[in-house]
Amino acid sequence: MDFRALIIILLSAVLVNNYVLRQFLGICPFLGVSKELGSATGMSIAVIFVMLMATAVTWPLQMYLLVPNGLGYLQTIVFILVIAALVQLVEIALKKYIPALYSALGVYLPLITTNCAVLGVTIANINKEYGFAESLVNAFGSGLGFFLAMVIFSGVRGRTEDSEPPEAFRGLPITLISAAILSLSFFGFNGVIENLFG
Amino acid sequence: MGKLSELTKGLIKENPVLVLVLGTCPTLAISTQASSAIGMGLAATAVLLGSNVAISLLRNVIPDKVRIPCFIVLIAGFVTVVQMIVEAYSYTLFQALGIYLPLIVVNCIILGRAEMFASKNGVAASALDAVGMGLGFTLTLFVMATIREALGNGTWMGMEIPGLSGNGVSVLTMAPGGFIVFGCMIALVNQIKKKGGAAVDTENAGCAGCPSATACGKQEARS
Numbered sequence: 001m002d003f004r005a006l007i008i009i010l011l012s013a014v015l016v017n018n019y020v021l022r023q024f025l026g027i028c029p030f031l032g033v034s035k036e037l038g039s040a041t042g043m044s045i046a047v048i049f050v051m052l053m054a055t056a057v058t059w060p061l062q063m064y065l066l067v068p069n070g071l072g073y074l075q076t077i078v079f080i081l082v083i084a085a086l087v088q089l090v091e092i093a094l095k096k097y098i099p100a101l102y103s104a105l106g107v108y109l110p111l112i113t114t115n116c117a118v119l120g121v122t123i124a125n126i127n128k129e130y131g132f133a134e135s136l137v138n139a140f141g142s143g144l145g146f147f148l149a150m151v152i153f154s155g156v157r158g159r160t161e162d163s164e165p166p167e168a169f170r171g172l173p174i175t176l177i178s179a180a181i182l183s184l185s186f187f188g189f190n191g192v193i194e195n196l197f198g
Numbered sequence: 199m200g201k202l203s204e205l206t207k208g209l210i211k212e213n214p215v216l217v218l219v220l221g222t223c224p225t226l227a228i229s230t231q232a233s234s235a236i237g238m239g240l241a242a243t244a245v246l247l248g249s250n251v252a253i254s255l256l257r258n259v260i261p262d263k264v265r266i267p268c269f270i271v272l273i274a275g276f277v278t279v280v281q282m283i284v285e286a287y288s289y290t291l292f293q294a295l296g297i298y299l300p301l302i303v304v305n306c307i308i309l310g311r312a313e314m315f316a317s318k319n320g321v322a323a324s325a326l327d328a329v330g331m332g333l334g335f336t337l338t339l340f341v342m343a344t345i346r347e348a349l350g351n352g353t354w355m356g357m358e359i360p361g362l363s364g365n366g367v368s369v370l371t372m373a374p375g376g377f378i379v380f381g382c383m384i385a386l387v388n389q390i391k392k393k394g395g396a397a398v399d400t401e402n403a404g405c406a407g408c409p410s411a412t413a414c415g416k417q418e419a420r421s
Contacts, residue, residue: 021373022373023227023373024226024227024373025301026223027222027223027226028222028306031219031222073281073282075300076278076281076300076303077271077274077278080304081267081270084270113304114309116301116305119304120297120301123297127297166385168388168389169381170388171388172219173382174381175381176381180375180376180381183374183377184369184374186373187374
């Protein structure tokens with residue numbers, strides 16, 4: 001495992017296999033919290049944070065506790081519990097020690113438990129048989145990809161909210177259509193990794 | 199409200215995907231093939247039925263303060279059971295669903311029904327509600343997958359459609375197609391609702407079950 005492999009994992013997680021736009025994970029916050037740039041960034045930073053923490057805890061749990069004891073089938077239950085507990089802990093710790101950060105991220109933390117991108121990234125790391133460092137890089141890249149999609153889309157949302165589509169398309173439908181165009185534009189990154197590192 | 203309407207409301211009037219807009223992730227991801235869409239829908243229905251019945255039975259035992267973690271653990275248990283059954287009896291489906299099978303745990307429809315319905319209603323009503331909502335989810339996934347598979351790939355349930363096969367608009371089977379078809383289907387439902395004048399409080403019904411409601415801004419906008 002060399003540095004180059006890690007860079008490839010990072011870039012493909014951010015651009016090519018973007019969780020929101022290519023793999024449809026974390027759509028609820030993507031549609032719900034992307035109305036303003038401020039809340040979009042807050043939510044995304046909280047997601048990156050929890051994804052990294054969750055991967056750092058679940059990977060060793062799976063490799064050193066569940067698999068050696070033949071308990072691999074408990075993966076789903078253990079992972080969701082870890083994420084739920086972790087989110088609570090992070091919330092309490094931030095409240096106590098870094099109140100400034102808590103007031104910025106506090107609202108978004110409880111929502112992350114049910115964000116499928118977080119559970120998704122921890123399971124994907126195991127399924128892809130990544131090592132510990134690779135898993136952390138993949139988690140960070142996936143979070144960064146979520147951040148990128150949220151920030152770009154909050155800019156797009158600003159425009160669609162002001163536009164006047166046909167009445168039936170107002171609200172969610174026009175948002176989904178603009179998400180489709182954004183997703184289409186990410187096709188431009190296909191093959192970028194192969195060309196850069198191939 | 200009669201027993202039958204608990205069952206039928208999930209199909210159209212309170213369709214979990216198109217009207218309440220819950221569970222969008224699997225809807226977008228698994229709707230590229232009609233056969234795996236049915237598999238996903240039935241798997242989610244089974245989990246929903248199990249969790250709704252269990253939560254309804256335990257609704258007086260679970261302390262109110264820790265109910266969400268309790269619900270999640272119960273749901274995760276049922277998901278694990280369904281995961282094992284699917285892996286044992288239909289390995290191709292297991293592979294087609296991939297990561298989205300364990301992700302049923304965080305499907306908002308299931309937590310939403312637990313929070314909004316099963317924790318307040320009896321066992322029979324909760325079971326009917328689960329079946330109705332599950333069938334509504336399955337039906338929507340199936341319709342969407344049919345559109346995407348037929349127009350995008352020229353096939354339906356794996357069979358070639360004469361005239362369409364070879365002329366597929368392949369973008370429909372890829373990520374952007376999911377967003378477009380889903381957007382158009384919601385627009386269609388909006389149009390039908392406007393004409394029919396159905397007076398379902400969708401904003402309330404959808405938001406109460408969605409854990410993101412506090413942050414998505416709809417609540418402040420209403421109050």
